[in-house]
Amino acid sequence: MLGIPSLLADGLILVSFWKPVVLILPFIGWGWIVTRVLDKHAARFFLPREMWNIGHMTAGLVALLLAVLMPVEGEGGFWAGFGAVVLILLGDIVLFAQITNKDERVPEQFHLTLDFSKWTEARKAKADAKKAGKAELVIRAADKSLLGVPAIDAPEFQVRLAAESLLMRAMDARASQVELAPAGKENLYGAVLTIDGVRTAGATMPASDAVKIIDLWKAGAKLDVNERRKPLQGEVNIERGERKVKARVSSVGVQGGMRLTLLFNPDQAVRFKPDKLGLLEAQMNELREIVADPKGTVILAGMPDGGRTSMMYSVLKLHDAYTTNVQTIELDVQDALEGIRQNVWDPMAEGPDFSTLTRSILRRDPDVVALAEVPDQNTAKEICKADQERSRIYASVKAPNALAGLQTWMKLVGDAEMGAKAAHGVVAVRLVRRLCSNCRVQYQPAPDMLKKLGLPADKVKVLYKKGGQVILKKDPETCPACQGTGYAGQEGIFEAYKIGPAEQELLKAGDWNTLRTELRKRQLPSMQQAALRKAVDGTTSIEEITRVMAEPQSPAPAGAQPAVKPAASAQPAPKK
Ligand SMILES: [Zn+2]
Known part of the structure; x- marks a missing residue:
């Protein structure tokens, strides 16, 4: 053995x-x-x-x-x-x-x-996921702290990719803002992109995914992820390769869930510089006369996100901030103005209400004060009670044109005598999209169309419309400059009128028809005429002007800006 x-x-x-x-x-x-x-x-x-x-x-x-x-x-x-x-x-x-x-x-x-074929399949799927699913963005909070990237095989990694994809798609589409909110249907969220001021529907997704994406962006901005109702606001800095983007992150509880808003480069949201304000020459002369006699209240009319703040900043820059005391009262500062004291009123903070803050600033008799908002009657009355001979006050109201701006102002004050006495001028702005110069299409307008628009047929030989495509090697392709929307950027169209004693009488009497007739007699272009001139020079299209002019008129004055434009008007529009 x-x-x-x-x-x-x-x-x-x-x-x-x-x-x-x-x-x-x-x-x-x-x-x-x-x-x-x-x-x-x-x-x-x-x-x-x-x-x-x-x-x-x-x-x-x-x-x-x-x-x-x-x-x-x-x-x-x-x-x-x-x-x-x-x-x-x-x-x-x-x-x-x-x-x-x-x-x-x-x-x-x-x-x-x-089954080895399944193994290779699984390995390929994993390799593909690795290739497709690489975190591309560097996300930092305002204090520069980095938002960590989860491990590739963790479920959170897919959330990270989805959150990045939402943002990158918005960037690629040149959006200024992307919003994620319940889409009205059960358990479905939808993205809405704002491109050149126009809201466009983006991707939809199940609520469970959307909430995770919202939480990720909130975490990136160091906001309280568990706070799902109260409005929160923070900031993230995003690096995408060489590109750097700042985004204001806001979240708020809405019906059916939460709404997340990422507003890109908020300081660049101010759209025009004073030297390129875009007023037609006659209007600019009128505005300079208004600025040269700095007393009384000038109504600044515009729609939410419609260029009103940009206009206010531009008008303020026409005043000399070094020899005069210029101040603003704003809800949030969109751009730092040199030499100008910008007072911020935070609706979330404890402290005086808007009208009290306004009163305390006006009492010190500053030379120029601009209010980014007139949220209520108390504030409007404080403006009227200020010394109109010593101070120039710019009061921003929500209205689509000059006449509607005056109507809104009078309604806000609620006292015809007071409101009329304070009014010294009105400037109104709206934004039209600029045609993409890379792909716009020239055409010969039909004579009866020109007649309808009030344009001289002998002078206007061509107009432009949006293209969206370019021909490369005989095949039409989506225009790379505008991603096929046919528009790139926005342009202000304006109205500017001085208000003198005669107009003040008409305001007091509420005689809007006569006031309109009187303003027309001044040979200053109306907003529609200003817009048509920009169509004639090829800046924009008739289609775009029609769209902008058909937008809701005169929403009721309110405090905070609604994120979604009101669908219906709360006030009667001025008769044309
Ligand atoms: Zn284009």
């Missing part, structure tokens, strides 16, 4: 060099599968890891013993032993797969299979 030591010695001496090499191969394969696949699988689905590891070790030991003890005389014996080793190791893996596949903790799509 041979003892084990002598068997071992015989084995070690007699075995040829290639046999141990061949024998070790199944162990390497098995070891890799156990540690890289089976143990990870057990850990992922909370299976009894320890028990399974003992099992694997036992199987491994048995196989090893067999390998060491196997009879080595003759090739037949070796291969039989080799087969047994492979069977034991394979059996370990198959047993693991069969038992764990029946475990309810393991979802069906994660069941283990020995």
Whole structure:
């Protein structure tokens, strides 16, 4: 009878060099599968890891013993032993797969299979995910702290990709703002992009995904993720390769969930510089006369997001901030103005209300004060009570044109005598989209169309309309300059009128028809005429002017700007 030591010695001496090499191969394969696949699988689905590891070790030991003890005389014996080793190791893996596949903790799509085509499929899917799913953005809060990127196989990683994709698509579309909010339908959220001031529907997604994306952006801006109702506002700095973007992150509870708004580069939202204000020459002369006699109240009329703040800043820059005391009262400062004191009223903060702040500033008799908003009657009355002979006050109201601006002002004050006495001028703005100069299309307008628009047929030979496509190598392609919208950028169209004693009388009497007639007599272009001139010079299209002029008229004056434009007018529009 041979003892084990002598068997071992015989084995070690007699075995040829290639046999141990061949024998070790199944162990390497098995070891890799156990540690890289089976143990990870057990850990992922909370299976009894320890028990399974003992099992694997036992199987491994048995196989090893067999390998060491196997009879080595003759090739037949070796291969039989080799087969047994492979069977034991394979059996370990198959047993693991069969038992764990029946475990309810393991979802069906994660069941283990020995079908190798599925393995390669899975590996390819993972490689694809790695290729497609790379976090591209660097997201930092205002204090420069970095928002970490989750591990690639963590579920949070997919949220990160979705959040990045929402933002990058908005950037690629040249959007100034992207909003994510309930889409009206059950459990569905939709993105809305604002491109050149026009709201455009973007992708929709299940509410559960949208909420995670909203939470990610809130976390990036260091906002309280658990606060789902109260309005929150923060800031993120985003780096996308070389490109850097700042975004104001706001969230608020709305019906059916939450609304997230990312406003890109808020300081650039101020659209025009004073030297390029865009008033027609006669209007600019009128405005300069208004500025040169700095007393009384000038109404600044515009729609929310309609260029009103830009206009206010531009008008203020016509005043000399170094020799005069110029101040603003704003809800949020969109651009820092040199030499001008900008007072911010925060609706969320404890402190005086808007009218009280206005009164305290006006009492100090500043030379020029501009209010970015007249939120209520109290504020309007404070303006009227200020010394109109010593101060120039600019009061911004929500209205689509000069006449509607005056109507809104009078209604806000609620006292015809007071409101009329204070009024010294009105300037109104609206924004039209600029045609993309890369793809705009020239055409010959029909004579009756020109007649309808009041344009001289002998002078206007061509007009332009939006294109959206360019021809490259005979094939039409989406215009790269405007991403196919046909427009790029916005332009202000204005009305500007001085208000003198005669107009004040008409205001007091509420005689709007006569006032309109009187203003027309001044040979100053109306807003529509100003817009048509910009169509004639190819800046914009008739289609765009029609769209802008058909927008809702005179919404009711209110405090904070609504994020969504009101659908219906609350006040009667001035009769044309
Ligand atoms: Zn274009």
